[in-house]
Amino acid sequence: MACSLGGCTGLKRRSENIEVAIPFLIFSALVIIPLLLALDRLIYVSGKMPWQVFSSLDEHYLSQGAIGFTFTQALLSTVLTLIIGIPIAWQLGRYNWPKIRLIRALLTLPFVTPAIVAAMGFMAILGSDGLDIRGDKSTYLVSLLFAHAWFNIALVIRFVDPVISNIDPSMEEQLRLLPAGNSLQGRIRWFWFPLMYPSVLCAAVLTFVFSFTSFAMVRWMIPRNATLETVMADVGGAAGIVDYQIFSNELVLASSTIQFIVLIVALWLLSVLQAKRNQTIAEVSESYSRKRSRIGWMILTPALVFCLSPLLAVVRASLRIAERGPVSSHRWTLDGWKSAIGGDYAYISILDALQNSLGYALLTLVIALPLGWSLSSGIHMLEKRNSYWAKPLDVLTMLPLAISGIMLGLGILLGIIRISTVFFTFWWMPAVPHIMIATPFVVRLLLPAMRRQDPLLIENAQMLAMNRWQILTQIRIPLLRGPLIVAGIIAIAMSMGEFGASWILVRTGAWDTLPVLVDQMMSRPGFDPLVKPAAMAAASLLMITTLILFLLAERFRPDGDGGMF
Amino acid sequence: MLRVEDASKAFDKVLFKELKLELSSGERLSITGPSGCGKTTLLRCISGLEDLDAGKIFLNGIDVSNIPPERRGIGFLFQKPVLYHHLDVAGNLRLGNRDADVSSALKEVGLDGFANRKCEKLSGGEAQRVALARALLAEPKVLLLDEPFSAVDEKLRSRLLKDTISLLSSRGTPAILVTHNLKEAKSFSKNVIMIDEMIPKD
Numbered sequence: 001m002a003c004s005l006g007g008c009t010g011l012k013r014r015s016e017n018i019e020v021a022i023p024f025l026i027f028s029a030l031v032i033i034p035l036l037l038a039l040d041r042l043i044y045v046s047g048k049m050p051w052q053v054f055s056s057l058d059e060h061y062l063s064q065g066a067i068g069f070t071f072t073q074a075l076l077s078t079v080l081t082l083i084i085g086i087p088i089a090w091q092l093g094r095y096n097w098p099k100i101r102l103i104r105a106l107l108t109l110p111f112v113t114p115a116i117v118a119a120m121g122f123m124a125i126l127g128s129d130g131l132d133i134r135g136d137k138s139t140y141l142v143s144l145l146f147a148h149a150w151f152n153i154a155l156v157i158r159f160v161d162p163v164i165s166n167i168d169p170s171m172e173e174q175l176r177l178l179p180a181g182n183s184l185q186g187r188i189r190w191f192w193f194p195l196m197y198p199s200v201l202c203a204a205v206l207t208f209v210f211s212f213t214s215f216a217m218v219r220w221m222i223p224r225n226a227t228l229e230t231v232m233a234d235v236g237g238a239a240g241i242v243d244y245q246i247f248s249n250e251l252v253l254a255s256s257t258i259q260f261i262v263l264i265v266a267l268w269l270l271s272v273l274q275a276k277r278n279q280t281i282a283e284v285s286e287s288y289s290r291k292r293s294r295i296g297w298m299i300l301t302p303a304l305v306f307c308l309s310p311l312l313a314v315v316r317a318s319l320r321i322a323e324r325g326p327v328s329s330h331r332w333t334l335d336g337w338k339s340a341i342g343g344d345y346a347y348i349s350i351l352d353a354l355q356n357s358l359g360y361a362l363l364t365l366v367i368a369l370p371l372g373w374s375l376s377s378g379i380h381m382l383e384k385r386n387s388y389w390a391k392p393l394d395v396l397t398m399l400p401l402a403i404s405g406i407m408l409g410l411g412i413l414l415g416i417i418r419i420s421t422v423f424f425t426f427w428w429m430p431a432v433p434h435i436m437i438a439t440p441f442v443v444r445l446l447l448p449a450m451r452r453q454d455p456l457l458i459e460n461a462q463m464l465a466m467n468r469w470q471i472l473t474q475i476r477i478p479l480l481r482g483p484l485i486v487a488g489i490i491a492i493a494m495s496m497g498e499f500g501a502s503w504i505l506v507r508t509g510a511w512d513t514l515p516v517l518v519d520q521m522m523s524r525p526g527f528d529p530l531v532k533p534a535a536m537a538a539a540s541l542l543m544i545t546t547l548i549l550f551l552l553a554e555r556f557r558p559d560g561d562g563g564m565f
Numbered sequence: 566m567l568r569v570e571d572a573s574k575a576f577d578k579v580l581f582k583e584l585k586l587e588l589s590s591g592e593r594l595s596i597t598g599p600s601g602c603g604k605t606t607l608l609r610c611i612s613g614l615e616d617l618d619a620g621k622i623f624l625n626g627i628d629v630s631n632i633p634p635e636r637r638g639i640g641f642l643f644q645k646p647v648l649y650h651h652l653d654v655a656g657n658l659r660l661g662n663r664d665a666d667v668s669s670a671l672k673e674v675g676l677d678g679f680a681n682r683k684c685e686k687l688s689g690g691e692a693q694r695v696a697l698a699r700a701l702l703a704e705p706k707v708l709l710l711d712e713p714f715s716a717v718d719e720k721l722r723s724r725l726l727k728d729t730i731s732l733l734s735s736r737g738t739p740a741i742l743v744t745h746n747l748k749e750a751k752s753f754s755k756n757v758i759m760i761d762e763m764i765p766k767d
Contacts, residue, residue: 170643170645170647171647176614176635177612178640178661179660179663180659180660180663190652191649194649279650279651280651
């Protein structure tokens with residue numbers, strides 16, 4: 001070697017810095033630049049700054065009450081999710097269950113179920129061929145809250161269950177033998193609460209964010225109540241065009257600014273809470289054998305029914321058709337599937353839509369997985385160096401997770417497509433938001449796995465004179481094979497289920513994805529009895545594809561704290 | 566003070582059968598024997614963390630066999646020191662006694678000035694000293710020590726043992742030590758029980 005030790009270290013550090021910088025630049029170009037360009041365009045077209053347009057939300061009939069309603073429903077959804085989710089997570093974490101991996105997979109399935117499928121499932125349960133309560137508008141809000149809780153209980157399970165299941169039993173036993181822990185209240189105060197609250201609040205913050213930005217469920221379950229998300233979706237298509245519907249620019253600017261502030265606060269909170277949560281996880285790193293629960297089935301059985309009902313209801317509704325006549329009745333038929341597979345003048349076949357969805361999903365996989373790997377490696381490298389950049393970059397990768405699909409779609413529509421219409425002709429354009437949405441999931445799955453990896457394994461490989469490429473291909477990738485497969489499958493599932501951004505960017509056409517097709521079908525006038533079963537058939541196909549992918553991913557998920565999702 | 570009457574416990578095999586044991590006020594007792602012979606299980610049964618298959622446990626003449634562990638007033642020092650990392654050293658000590666004079670308790674175990682330390686920064690020996698101080702602050706009727714010094718080196722172990730004995734003697738707290746190490750058992754108490762033989766030896 002012709003360089004001094006200090007010189008070599010400097011060179012190594014520089015090449016590592018470049019390795020970290022490149023993926024972050026790509027990621028920023030994908031996520032931040034379209035949003036900044038979109039913001040710039042909205043300000044330019046409306047002629048106002050964000051803080052000058054907040055009042056327009058309450059002045060316009062399309063968005064009156066949207067701010068209050070968005071916050072209220074998100075808050076109530078969060079509370080309901082915790083009420084349902086915590087006892088389930090407690091049962092799963094504290095007790096020994098036969099087939100626990102399957103039970104956990106089924107209970108967390110709703111989170112990866114496309115929101116449009118979930119909305120269809122709840123509509124089917126509540127509709128005329130189910131509980132038949134859709135006629136009563138007073139049930140709309142409660143239905144939405146339960147739908148949001150259904151979607152988000154997986155977050156409570158994923159955050160809280162590993163903390164409970166990895167607790168060293170002697171921690172609780174010791175407290176029981178001390179005066180502070182000789183009552184249940186004492187044990188809750190001194191042990192369970194400090195141990196669990198960071199995880200519960202992490203789940204609560206994310207639930208709030210996802211409920212705050214929920215689109216498909218709000219659009220279908222509360223059709224006449226506007227949230228900030230539906231306001232942006234409704235008027236976003238007309239925004240960004242000079243001298244055309246200026247109010248739409250103001251509404252989008254106001255809604256997106258409020259949403260962005262909420263999301264930034266939520267992300268900051270999440271990062272603080274996650275740091276606290278990691279301390280509790282690090283404290284308890286082994287798995288312990290558990291007792292069997294005697295009454296746990298009374299919680300888990302209804303929970304499983306709750307989680308699976310909307311999914312089964314979608315399949316059932318795809319096989320039922322309303323009969324014309326004075327009395328409302330339905331019969332079993334495959335006509336809905338035949339109509340969906342055949343397609344018609346108004347929409348493409350579900351098989352074509354599936355092909356489109358799979359195409360976008362593969363493109364997402366090819367880009368999001370290596371990008372997510374590079375980002376995770378970069379953050380991990382900075383963490384090992386105790387760099388102050390590690391935390392902000394970690395939070396940056398979570399940004400698209402919190403930004404809604406509609407906002408991402410509008411970012412691309414207003415920030416890129418409205419600048420040059422040639423972008424409209426690029427078939428891959430709808431995949432861009434999918435990559436943006438999938439990448440944080442990849443990072444959240446790979447980064448914890450990298451943190452858990454014993455550094456000695458890499459150091460030992462270096463001592464065996466392996467170069468960086470050999471270490472990557474022969475050591476790091478094989479060791480992280482499980483989380484990589486899970487991340488890849490989840491990226492595909494996220495892309496396939498993505499609705500908001502695709503709804504903004506695709507609408508009707510040959511590039512329709514399955515979720516967009518479901519929405520289109522359901523939006524058609526209801527006088528044709530085949531419309532609903534055909535839409536449900538499309539939703540079923542989407543759900544079955546996601547289900548297969550998810551169950552496949554669960555086979556490779558590591559035990560314990562297998563990442564956020 | 567503490568009386569164990571005809572205690573029996575079995576998991577896959579019989580660990581102990583019709584075991585009898587008595588400990589008077591201020592007395593110390595060591596229990597030794599090979600791994601898996603039931604030493605730890607016996608302590609867990611006395612503390613109430615495990616139930617006996619048969620037999621009774623009396624504390625100050627009262628049958629506590631069916632009383633939950635948190636109501637028995639028994640202290641326990643686990644093999645691995647159990648400290649709560651969300652609390653600092655002082656916070657951990659206050660779990661033993663809310664009104665504790667933390668600094669003098671720490672001084673007694675040789676950890677003067679450690680009150681505001683984070684628990685994850687403590688060495689194994691320091692952590693076990695904090696756990697001991699906390700257990701003593703709770704003023705237990707009996708203190709059970711389950712190989713609490715096994716994770717520290719030989720030199721430190723004998724020092725910790727000496728300090729523990731002196732703290733127990735000064736308070737008159739009766740205690741039972743479980744250990745593999747016969748030498749340690751003999752240093753801790755006059756009476757040593759080989760649990761596999763269930764014969765008290767001098």
